[in-house]
Amino acid sequence: SNMTIGIDKISFQVPNYYLDMTDLANARETDPNKFHIGLGQDQMAINPETQDIVTLGASAAAKILTDEDKKDIDMVIVGTESSTDFSKSAAVIIHNLLDIQPFARSFEIKHACYGGTAALQQAHDYVSLHPDRKVLVIAADIAKYGLNSGGEPTQGCGAVAMLITKEPHILAFNNDSVFYSEDVYDFWRPAGHDYPLVDGHLSNQIYIDSFTRIWEQNKKINQTSSEDYAALTFHLPYTKMGRKALRAIFPEMPEEEQQRLEARYDEAILYSRQVGNLYTGSLYLGLLSLLDNSQLVAGDRVGLFSYGSGAVSEFFSMTLMEDYKKYLTSENNHTLLAQRKRLTIAEYEKMFNEKLPTDGGSHSFSDPTDFAINKIDGDIRYYNK
Ligand code: CAA
Structure with missing residues (x-):
């Protein structure tokens, strides 16, 4: 058929902190040009422990979804390799946080960095069979290699959300x-x-x-x-x-x-x-x-x-x-990047080493960011809604 299917809306989310690559180079006694020119990186997004792939994915999607979209979405697919659970998917948590209609499929999909594309193609195939329905695709990850590791300058994190529909406004497959x-x-x-x-x-x-x-x-x-x-x-x-x-x-x-x-x-x-x-x-x-x-x-x-x-x-x-x-949400995208706080190396290393407690007890957090983790209790993460 000649029905068009594709990306109707797209947005992204990064945490509100970054590390400048010159600061990292200086701390690691490396020539900053290796990072800026050799790798082509100027800044690196850093997440506090209260912001995970659920937080990032839900925030990215919340920027583009209308109430009507939430009624029309049949599937929420999260492509990720930073899952926090081997069983339950981030997708079902995001489905809840965004109030998407309940008769929907929610699942995670994996093959390293290819997972976002696997999700997108799955969305395409679904919409081609069910043209009046929509699919929410989220590609969310936290890339960490370790302090002082070879991969350290190639870390980062964030999420992209895409709404896949027929007769899309942005791009067609x-x-x-x-x-x-x-x-x-x-x-x-x-x-x-x-x-x-x-x-x-x-x-x-x-x-x-x-x-x-x-x-x-x-x-x-x-x-x-x-x-x-x-x-x-x-x-x-x-x-x-x-x-x-x-x-x-x-x-x-x-x-x-x-x-x-x-x-x-x-x-x-x-x-x-x-x-x-x-x-x-x-x-x-x-x-x-x-x-x-x-x-x-x-x-x-x-x-x-x-x-x-x-x-x-x-x-x-x-x-x-x-x-x-x-x-597009171009102006918001520029503002999102421009408004982030620059961390010192000491702040970065501290944030990097912070881990959510896994003792099964109850712990509260006060990160006011949309969808940030506000409590962990019995190894369940609770998010701002
Ligand atoms: N000024 C300008 N350029 C400089 C420089 C200087 N002072 N010093 C070094 N460079 C250049 C080098 O010439 C080199 O450029 P070319 O690759 O064009 O030759 C570049 O900087 C990097 O230098 P090295 O190769 O010596 O760097 P390294 O040994 O530290 O390793 C890396 C770099 C392999 C990317 C490492 O950071 C790493 O392992 N990262 C994680 C893995 C990764 O990102 N792999 C990418 C492909 S896999 C993938 O895509 C999936 C995924 O997401 C992980």
Whole structure:
């Protein structure tokens, strides 16, 4: 059929604290240029213990949902690799916090940073069978590698929320996905580990190889070339990573084409430079940054490369709708980032080491942020509503 399905609304949330990457470089006796230029990161979002993926995901979604949406939503899918429970999903808690109608499905979906894309594609498939219903997709994560670890400068956190509907106002799917799976250990987090195990340089290599393979496959299957894309967006573990992948396909393009795509790339990484990695949400924060900060027009096609270590990747495209700019929350997005508090290194390290008590007892917290944890009792987290 020629019914359009896609992203009707999109927003994001980050905690109200960040660490400046120059401060981190100085504390770790590293040249700040390694972080700002070498990794392409200027600031890193830091969460207090009272803000988790539920808090971040619910806050992101609350900004875009109307009462009517809450009646029309049939599924809440949370893509994450920062779950706090092996059994109960963050989705069912968010479903409650947002007062979504009760006859809905709520579940979490996982494959490393690919989970947000798995959720989005699941949403697409559902809406194509049930065109009058809506699906809420949330990609939320807290990326932590440990103080003084190799991955420390590539931490971050936050959530992106997307409402998937028919006749969307922002972007429509083109049903052109190409996927790629390869069983490899570049980054993984076995049960019992607080932080991931990571072979950083291997992970960079697998990311680039996955992209170049999938790009070749996409050209074959969808008969496209770089000229068909107004912009290419990438999963952004740090903003230099996607640039390396983009540059890997430069040899096949004329120079103006390279410059055009690199200019769009620079617009797509503005937010991530200030946030860091939000795993499942990183690709979609990049998309949001592109929408807010570029001058793309209706009919333009945007390519999206999703990568989840371990490794599963997907490339697909979406087409911009008429007047899409009217449906963005660009000003709020800029304000959200600009209003955050800069932490000192000592504050960051203290916040990093704080953990919610797991003694089963009752403990109260006073974080006034929307949906923040206000109590933990019997190992149940209670959130501001
Ligand atoms: N000025 C400018 N640039 C500098 C510099 C300086 N003074 N010093 C170093 N650099 C450059 C280096 O040349 C290098 O650039 P290139 O990669 O373009 O050559 C860059 O800074 C990084 O330097 P190193 O490779 O020496 O850095 P490192 O050994 O500390 O490792 C890392 C970097 C592997 C990304 C590490 O931070 C890490 O393990 N991070 C976590 C894993 C990760 O993010 N992997 C990404 C792919 S996996 C994925 O995408 C899934 C996911 O979300 C995790």
